[in-house]
Amino acid sequence: MGIQIYNTLTRQKEAFQPIEEGKVRMYVCGPTVYNYIHIGNARPAIVFDTVRKYFQYQNYDVHYVLNFTDVDDKLIKAANELGSEVPEIAERFIEAYKEDVGAFGVEEAVDHPRVTENMSEIIEFINTLVEKGHAYESGGDVYFRTRSFDSYGKLSQQSIDELRTGARIEVGEKKEDPLDFTLWKTTKDGEIAWESPWGEGRPGWHIECSAMAKKYLGETIDIHAGGQDLTFPHHENEIAQSEALNEKQFANYWMHNGYIKIENEKMSKSLGNFVLVHDIIKHHDPQVIRFFMLSVHYRHPINFSEALLEGAKNSLDRIKNAYENLEHRKQSATNQTEDDEQWIQKVEAYKNTFIEEMNDDFNTANAISVLFDLTKDANVYLQSTHTSENVIAAFQHTLSELAEVLGIHVAGENELLDEEVDALIQERIDARKNRNFQRADEIRDDLKDRGIILEDTPQGTRWKRG
RNA sequence: GGCGGCAUAGCCAAGUGGUAAGGCAGAGGACUGCAACUCCUUUACCACCGGUUCGAAUCCGGUUGCCGCCUCCA
Incomplete structure (x- = not known):
């Protein structure tokens, strides 16, 4: 079709x-x-x-x-x-x-x-x-x-x-x-x-x-x-x-x-609830706004509010986290495992579903739900002890490819940290080894204030921008 | 008045004949030094009343409520 x-x-x-x-x-x-x-x-x-x-x-x-x-x-x-x-x-x-x-x-x-x-x-x-x-x-x-x-x-x-x-x-x-x-x-x-x-x-x-x-x-x-x-x-x-x-x-x-309403009211000059893009993108990630807009079918009315935007941010983060989770497990992945083919086929099936949904009058709401299915499966896959490069690549590639169709970027920028931050992270790793959790938490809090979130995983400590 | 649209869980939102996708939030559990991420578990008399049908959220009629266009407007 x-x-x-x-x-x-x-x-x-x-x-x-x-x-x-x-x-x-x-x-x-x-x-x-x-x-x-x-x-x-x-x-x-x-x-x-x-x-x-x-x-x-x-x-x-x-x-x-x-x-x-x-x-x-x-x-x-x-x-x-x-x-x-x-x-x-x-x-x-x-x-x-x-x-x-x-x-x-x-x-x-x-x-x-x-x-x-x-x-x-x-x-x-x-x-x-x-x-x-x-x-x-x-x-x-x-x-x-x-x-x-x-x-x-x-x-x-x-x-x-x-x-x-x-x-x-x-x-x-x-x-x-x-x-x-x-x-x-x-x-x-x-x-x-x-x-x-x-x-x-x-x-x-x-x-x-x-x-x-x-x-x-x-x-x-x-x-x-x-x-x-x-x-x-x-x-x-x-x-x-x-x-x-x-x-x-x-x-x-x-x-x-369809139309957009603001906090359940019609946007109008008399109500003073005009939201200019120029202003709102100072406080909200434009990607979140895009994602939010596409989470509703284009012909349906959509309500716009801070709370809804917050929810959209959390939703989008879930997808981006999955991509990062995959990225993080790349190094410890092996060449191949037994069930590779099974997973790759599953990923391929999601892609086909995504296409079917988009074919149906650009049903982006359903297309996004396919992104969540992919996200869920990727996370489940990462629960397994051994992961394969091929499967991780399939998940990442598909997730990114489909999200891009919607204009959503799931891959984080691989920027470098400055030396000081890098040194702090290293210090914290040592502190945790020595069970000096007080110092470890101090560093974590400090970095959080600088917009860097640390996460400890079985594969080691990783960071992301908050 | 004319034309059109909408009413689905605390919230957002798909689904347009075969006993309700997905997400957010919440609760409980697992993982963790504690977190975060993640996983598992968990919540729907589909506005109301009739009708058609073996079977309806989904079709038809009616009721209620909300909204858009008919004037510049995305």
Whole structure:
């Protein structure tokens, strides 16, 4: 069985069938770069990076595109408030985005298109829509004529009539129909603007993704992904624009990740519970946050709290400990023991299970449980008196390989200790031999304060960073 | 009002027809000089009420509660 994806468009899991054999064209809606990203922005970044990593693990060539919205109302506002210019703000927070997301082990996109660098494509896109009768100019603005697109509402499962009933009709509206949405908006004096056939202005929000997806990935792409909240209206509108223009299916698979709550409350500015990635990674290992995010299925809501993060840290430590336990037993391992083959087969079976779970709509929660199965078995194996290099290698290699698919590093860095610490450890070993436990405990406590944890095992004393 | 989602042990979380994975926390035991790591043992009337079925956490109907989208939003 190959990869199954839950497709928002059809509301069911479907076998993934790429447009081109061995390739995945994937477009993920990126951030509007007017501030540091919050933890809610981190979820799609981590989740879809994992989707990408898994495809790559399955030998797909993934053309991953993530856009930056580098001009819009929020950016203009931020620029005004900070006494800066839109391009400076954008540049600053694009760098911040890359840094934050990089801390989580998110791989850089193949293409990171920006709105301001694709203005001619956007204008061309809008222009053709106007020519085709799907859009119209009105007082310097250009709107998409929603009723000209028959299947409008297919992604969010809403009927156009229901939407029309609920839509707001604003005073002074220049639209023909309340459901029509902006493709191009005329600018106020002094605002950042571009020349267009409809006068100076800037693009509406939805059009950029349609134009850039087309430019970088083609008229039909494999996967279009983003947060659940983008389903309507953003993605619905993208479909309308792109399919009205190209007269082809826009994206074959639509993936949407669930929301994040903070301490059981919606994250919102009014509640003051916005958690910025920039801040939280000062106090929490980004790997723990990544692990935590992946311990829940990507389509389900996830709650974020200090206590939950603490639990995730302990969980991840268990896996990393197992890896270190294996590492530690390498030296005393023998060439081969009788039951090598049995264990190696068992490890191989876990790997297959991991793949099955990931194939099932990227069920990372279950994939992680396979990591725990591996962890448990590795520890059990290490209980035996004689261990074999081959089995230890199999455990380590598989554990590391599978964890890496999720973007989790299980191997500790093999850094060296400074001489003083090294000498203390040696002194403690001698002290224990002489049953001078008072001195031994003193050294252990001292090193613990320095962030070095000592553990005495039957194979000798070892240390790790705490 | 329209559309959609969720309700599983103290906590987190899989499971979508065959008598409930995994993790955290807790308790007891083993190992240890003491710890740590690790191992063993240990905890579920699957929100409620009906229905379908030989059999349902899982399907259908209803009830209650919570949440998201419909307006900028990951």
